[in-house]
Amino acid sequence: MGWMLIALALAVSLAAAFSPLSAFADDDENLVNPQQRPDSSFIYDTSIAALGEADAYYDNQTVQVVGEVVGDSIREGVDGRHRWITLMAIEKGVDATVSVYMTAEQAAKIDTYGKYGTTGTKLQVRGTFHLVCSEHEGLTDLHADIVTVVEKGKLHEDAFDAGAFVPGAVAVAVGLVLLGVFYYLRERQR
Template sequence: MRNPFPFLQALRAGLASALFAFALLCGAASPAAFADEQGASVQADGASAEADGEAGASGDGEGASGASSVDSDPSNKVDVTQRADSSFIYETDIAELSEQAELFDRQTVQVSGEAVGDIVAASDPDYRWVVIMSTEKSSYAEVTVYMTAKQAALIDTLGRYNRVGTILQVTGTFYEADPELEGAQNVRASSVSVLAPGRVEADEFDPLSFAGGAALLACGFALLFGFNYVRERQR
């Protein structure tokens, strides 16, 4: 049967050809765009890698700079053969020196106490013997200190009745039996400092302290008068 509209068939064929040509153009353009995108991505990755490389180089440079800043003076190196040394000196109770003398023998000690008794001149005119007593109320422990005359001059008061002696802090070497001082047990002072000055404690008058004596005296007089009264009545 003959087509009554031949021009429609021709129009359809033209549209199909145009669509086919457009599809070919799009297919040809897509690989190029994809290639351009891939190239741009590679370039971006390359720039990032270069930036990272520069950052790494900068970090390495800083590390190298930090390494170069280490002191290379050989005198500042750690000596692994050096023995440990402690500069701390702990307070030692005077009673412990008497109870454990063998433990502290020839050891550096630090003691604190009240200067009591008298300052005695040693055989060496530049030295003095001073006795210091523990400040603990429950302890009467004492230790003899061998010190210089200049150190002994720091004592302004010696403890005795009605007086509190100068409180001293003495650092020195303790000897259970000092071979150079006739075997005396003492502390050879290397440093002496005053913790508190001495003072005089005057006794305060307390009337209540005489109350018991006054009461006994009154009872004695009362008994005496009573005895005399009874004896007179018996005559």
């Protein structure tokens, strides 16, 4: 009887050790970074949308986000040693952004800023998140410690589509015909 209990306990512990953790599969806000260096502290990847909805829990915490650089690099101060950039990520159909404060050397890694027709450089930024930053007049921001380029930016050329002009050309032709008919009918009434 005792060996049966030991075998049952062993079977249960093996099943628990090798079962998939499906309960945690949908938790997108706490992903472990497999590329994290062993000398750094344990950090959870955080979504930019989660920072946009942040509460006091995230304040002064070390976070790591990934997003596309959009807009422009804005020089902070007269010495030009620091820059402001904006990181954007489309998460669950919503554009989420966060302002990032970094050194000029870190900002020099950015080759392209996102705008119409251009995909900006995709960065992974690790730093301290401030819900109300005392250094920057209460701005919600992320002070970057480590900036890594995940993917370079791309330029998207607009292809010329002659078919897009067909409806406009037809409308102009119909308008000219109607103008001619109107002129003819008006002259006929004189």
